[in-house]
Amino acid sequence: MFLFDPRYMMLVALPSMLLALWAQFRVKSAMARYSRVASRRGLTGAEAAAEILDTSGVNNVSIEVTNGWLSDHYDPSKHVLRLSPQVYSGRSLASIGIAAHEAGHALQQAANYAPLVVRSSIVPLAAVSNLALPILILGLVLGKLMLVNIGILLFLVIVVLQFVNLPVEYNASRRAREALLRCGIIAAGEEGGVKAVLNAAALTYVAAALGALLQFFYFLGLARRSD
Numbered sequence: 001m002f003l004f005d006p007r008y009m010m011l012v013a014l015p016s017m018l019l020a021l022w023a024q025f026r027v028k029s030a031m032a033r034y035s036r037v038a039s040r041r042g043l044t045g046a047e048a049a050a051e052i053l054d055t056s057g058v059n060n061v062s063i064e065v066t067n068g069w070l071s072d073h074y075d076p077s078k079h080v081l082r083l084s085p086q087v088y089s090g091r092s093l094a095s096i097g098i099a100a101h102e103a104g105h106a107l108q109q110a111a112n113y114a115p116l117v118v119r120s121s122i123v124p125l126a127a128v129s130n131l132a133l134p135i136l137i138l139g140l141v142l143g144k145l146m147l148v149n150i151g152i153l154l155f156l157v158i159v160v161l162q163f164v165n166l167p168v169e170y171n172a173s174r175r176a177r178e179a180l181l182r183c184g185i186i187a188a189g190e191e192g193g194v195k196a197v198l199n200a201a202a203l204t205y206v207a208a209a210l211g212a213l214l215q216f217f218y219f220l221g222l223a224r225r226s227d
């Protein structure tokens, strides 16, 4: 089984884990640093997001508080921006940056930003793609090439989804920084802190995408050998 394959450990599991750990470390250190730096204007994350949406003419989005550290997200189907308590009521550059990033997703939706449209159309497939690994393993064990190919195809959906995430996430951060400056929520000198937090958060998506790609190539190799 591939979990006992030393090549899987060396070429897939270990590099993926190191990438993920490195990204997590970057997020934690950026958060630790900029959670303590208050913005000069002193808005909370929720106030900043509301002002960005307001001044951008997006009036159909509500802002709610949700539990969990870094659980912040935008729900495009319900038009709800959910912010963690620290971000919702926090006045630090980290809180404002994350709230603005989530507002950035709402701006993307309002602008019909193409990668977000693509992501939304693939997301329903993500549930099915959870079957990728079981189907693949079953196919390899039974020696059924058809099943192996279906597994590989489903795995490809996961990889595509992870890579479509990247432009969506980086673009939301860019929109966030532009809006924060345009609204005067942060001054030019405060942009560095916001950028550091958002870039670190984006790294977790890069790590996930590269990890999925490594896994995909490994399984592709397995499938070819079992052919």
Ligand SMILES: [Zn+2]
Binding pocket: 101, 102, 105, 168, 169, 172
């Ligand atoms: Zn995001």
